[in-house]
Amino acid sequence: MTKILKRVYLGLILLFLYVPIIVLIVQSFNAGKSRAKWEGFSFTWYGQLFNDPSIMNALWITVSIAVLAALFSAVLGTLAAIGIHAMRRRPQAVMLTLNNIPMTMPDIVTGISLMLLFIFTKVERGYVTMLLAHITFDVPYVILSVMPKLQQMNKNTYEAALDLGATPVYALFHVILPEVMPGVITGAMLAFTLSLDDFTISYFTTSPLVQNLSTLIYSQARRGIKPTMNALSALMFLVLLALLLVVNRRTDSEKA
Amino acid sequence: MTDFRVPAWGYWIMGVGLAAFIVMLVMYIRRNRGFKRPLFASPYVLWLVVFTVIPCLLVAYFSFTDYQGNFTLDNFKDFWDSNYTARKAMDPEEMKMYEEMGLTLEDLGLERGTININTLVFSLWMAFLCTVICLLLGYPAAHIMANRDFKLGPTLVVLFIVPMWMNFLLRTVAMMTLLEDNGVINSLLEAVGIGRQKLLNNVAAVQVGMVYNFLPFMVFPIYNVLNKMDYKLSEAAMDLGCDKWHTFYKVTLPLSLPGVVSGITMVFMPAVTTFYISRLLGGGKVQLFGDLIEAKFLSTSLREWNVGSALSLIMMILILISLGLLRKVDPEGEGGGMV
Numbered sequence: 001m002t003k004i005l006k007r008v009y010l011g012l013i014l015l016f017l018y019v020p021i022i023v024l025i026v027q028s029f030n031a032g033k034s035r036a037k038w039e040g041f042s043f044t045w046y047g048q049l050f051n052d053p054s055i056m057n058a059l060w061i062t063v064s065i066a067v068l069a070a071l072f073s074a075v076l077g078t079l080a081a082i083g084i085h086a087m088r089r090r091p092q093a094v095m096l097t098l099n100n101i102p103m104t105m106p107d108i109v110t111g112i113s114l115m116l117l118f119i120f121t122k123v124e125r126g127y128v129t130m131l132l133a134h135i136t137f138d139v140p141y142v143i144l145s146v147m148p149k150l151q152q153m154n155k156n157t158y159e160a161a162l163d164l165g166a167t168p169v170y171a172l173f174h175v176i177l178p179e180v181m182p183g184v185i186t187g188a189m190l191a192f193t194l195s196l197d198d199f200t201i202s203y204f205t206t207s208p209l210v211q212n213l214s215t216l217i218y219s220q221a222r223r224g225i226k227p228t229m230n231a232l233s234a235l236m237f238l239v240l241l242a243l244l245l246v247v248n249r250r251t252d253s254e255k256a
Numbered sequence: 257m258t259d260f261r262v263p264a265w266g267y268w269i270m271g272v273g274l275a276a277f278i279v280m281l282v283m284y285i286r287r288n289r290g291f292k293r294p295l296f297a298s299p300y301v302l303w304l305v306v307f308t309v310i311p312c313l314l315v316a317y318f319s320f321t322d323y324q325g326n327f328t329l330d331n332f333k334d335f336w337d338s339n340y341t342a343r344k345a346m347d348p349e350e351m352k353m354y355e356e357m358g359l360t361l362e363d364l365g366l367e368r369g370t371i372n373i374n375t376l377v378f379s380l381w382m383a384f385l386c387t388v389i390c391l392l393l394g395y396p397a398a399h400i401m402a403n404r405d406f407k408l409g410p411t412l413v414v415l416f417i418v419p420m421w422m423n424f425l426l427r428t429v430a431m432m433t434l435l436e437d438n439g440v441i442n443s444l445l446e447a448v449g450i451g452r453q454k455l456l457n458n459v460a461a462v463q464v465g466m467v468y469n470f471l472p473f474m475v476f477p478i479y480n481v482l483n484k485m486d487y488k489l490s491e492a493a494m495d496l497g498c499d500k501w502h503t504f505y506k507v508t509l510p511l512s513l514p515g516v517v518s519g520i521t522m523v524f525m526p527a528v529t530t531f532y533i534s535r536l537l538g539g540g541k542v543q544l545f546g547d548l549i550e551a552k553f554l555s556t557s558l559r560e561w562n563v564g565s566a567l568s569l570i571m572m573i574l575i576l577i578s579l580g581l582l583r584k585v586d587p588e589g590e591g592g593g594m595v
Contacts, residue, residue, distance in 0.1 A: 013471075019434065020431045020433070021422070021427070024426075027433070080297045082296045083293060083297025086294050098304050101308050106526070106529035106572070107526075110311075112565075113568075114311050115553070117306075117307070117310060133307075135303075136308065168293065204553070217425045222535075222536075237422065241418060244414075
């Protein structure tokens, strides 16, 4: 009896979490514009989606920023992690605290503080500023996923490479990097999804002319969502699901 | 944006800072006779200073200055009296003129107001409520899934993780379409015969949206801790004569506290600072502290920006205090707050 109750309870919670998403996906196949009436199955909105310049443009901005931010933060974060790992105790503690700031600060404050920086330095807000902001909030997560790999590594291999005549940069590429690569890739993927999802920080660091999907949805939501947005949401949900499955398989195989 | 008065020393500090960074770098290399590994962190050090430290200092700078760049504490006075700076900026001559015309402060929209502090209290209350609801809903769910006899548990957890990574805005919009006047729930209500209800644009809708958005962040850390817990401990308690309720109360619950703490952190913090959930589901009728800050920065009046900075600073300090308190409960960070 309790067993059934428990399952029903879990089912209800999952229902609460998934009904809005499922409704959104179902509506994306609705032939009519109405949200309440089912007017037959169709791919109309998916077709229109690819012909909507504002959505396609936002999609391009979102994805390209996510890719670039993931790449930049992977490089910057991995280098930083290696450096911080080799530091003495006091500077290491300082660096780790500083690294925690972007993660603990509320998004809205991060966004506003970066906006103030761009206005203060008279940099026009747009694509580049959004990219810089995304890198800023991505790097700490890369460092967090690379750090454990460095701690697992044998300390002496790097020193041995130097003793045998390798330059620090050579040793970095041929000794340290291969060892920490799984952490780098996990970190980059984390950065990619975070950047794909971000709304608040993008909202404050871009101009209304350069919109990513989140800011576009926000500006549309107040006037009422277009059915094409439902189609896009459904697609994004599927992409995210696929990404998560890939990441999960990665972490599973790492554990094995 | 309009003309921001940037003091010349601002540029000086930036230039001098960059020069100091380079000098320190060179000195470090010379002292250590060559390239040492900590130097790999130097690009990120520069990045942190430019994109994290300086922006934070800028927020502090704007909160302690007026729109002309003079030091002032007025922005913080706005926190208790929402029209303080606006009233002060009013030309006294003009003020006298209005008074002679028989216009009161209320007519001019300059009366004493407590909207700022009231909104903060309301935001804290909403976030508190959201955290409690998430805890009450999430803990049992995590507990059920972490049970070793429940084979489906690990699979179901993935279902809880997926929404965590989904675009928050998308999820909020999904909730919005569900609650709309001609949305699915209302159609169902009509079909059943209850008739359409106003479900959107009220406090309840915002609260539902907050719980909906943040619930997975409560479930996941608690599940993590419960899953890693040594199940033999609760078995031992049972063997020694504890009943089910006492085993939970005396053994499982205390051991799962780190997960609860990080769950609370991950729900409460974003709930206090959110602004889009209240905007989309509250339709402008429900204002949270985040909305207030956003509105200040959307304003074209620079005075508002200084006040907005002060409010951001207050929020930042509030978050740091609550984080410090939570860290006292869970000093090891065992809950594994981040995924």
